[in-house]
Amino acid sequence: MxxxxxxxxxxxxxxxxxxxxxxxxxxxxxxxxxxxxxxxxxxxxxxxxxxxxxxxxxxxxxxxxxxxxxxxxxxxxxxxRIAGRTVKLCLLDPETDQAAAVQVATKIGESLAALHAIDIVHGDLTTSNLFLRDSNGSLAIIDFGLSYHSHMIEDKAVDLYVLERAFLSTHPDSQAIFDRILEVYLAHCKQAQKVFAKLEDVRLRGRKRSMVG
Missing domain, CATH: 3.30.200.20 (Phosphorylase Kinase; domain 1)
Incomplete structure (x- = not known):
């Protein structure tokens, strides 16, 4: 059934x-x-x-x-079918303190670095597609419906940009948490500096689109 x-x-x-x-x-x-x-x-x-x-x-x-x-x-x-809850629900939970949020951000940074290290681009990174398991608290990435294999630095930068926009739109005052994700990503991803440089370009294009409407 x-x-x-x-x-x-x-x-x-x-x-x-x-x-x-x-x-x-x-x-x-x-x-x-x-x-x-x-x-x-x-x-x-x-x-x-x-x-x-x-x-x-x-x-x-x-x-x-x-x-x-x-x-x-x-x-x-x-x-x-994973038993647990989304990162979105975790971060919106008033019982989730700053220390717990930083711990979640650390897991996200590690997972995304590992994902991009094997040249997988998720395509739809949101806090609803990041799942915390009940069994051991590990972070699972779900919903690969738009995922693809790519060596392109820009594709990985766009992945981070999509997640950043999701954080800013869904979780007010979450910049410090996203900064922690990038900090951990930098520590674990060999291409991080190149990805970050391209991320700035992607952000600029995003701002220009917003200004034009």
């Missing part, structure tokens, strides 16, 4: 079980505005790309949902 837990622009997500394990089923549905043949090809590509990124992260020891099964015929991915 599957229960719908989320529906986005790209996919439906169900909670279910997979051979006795709590699981999430992610089903990409057809886009009626696209030609059927093109839609089938693009959807298949996205499913394969997401599964490959998850598998690559798992092999590198990065905490992501365990991949259980991929059905490219029905465009469905079965993966681990």
């Amino acid at each position: 599957a229960t719908l837990v989320q529906q986005g622009a790209e996919a439906k997500v169900y909670a279910t079980s997979f051979y006795g394990r709590d699981a999430i089923v992610k089903e990409r549905f057809p886009k009626t505005y696209r030609h059927p043949d093109l839609d089938k090809k693009l959807t298949h590509k996205r499913v394969v790309q997401e599964a490959r990124c998850l598998a690559r992260c798992q092999r590198a020891g990065i905490d992501v949902p365990a991949l259980y099964n991929v059905d490219t015929y029905t465009n469905v991915i079965y993966m681990e």
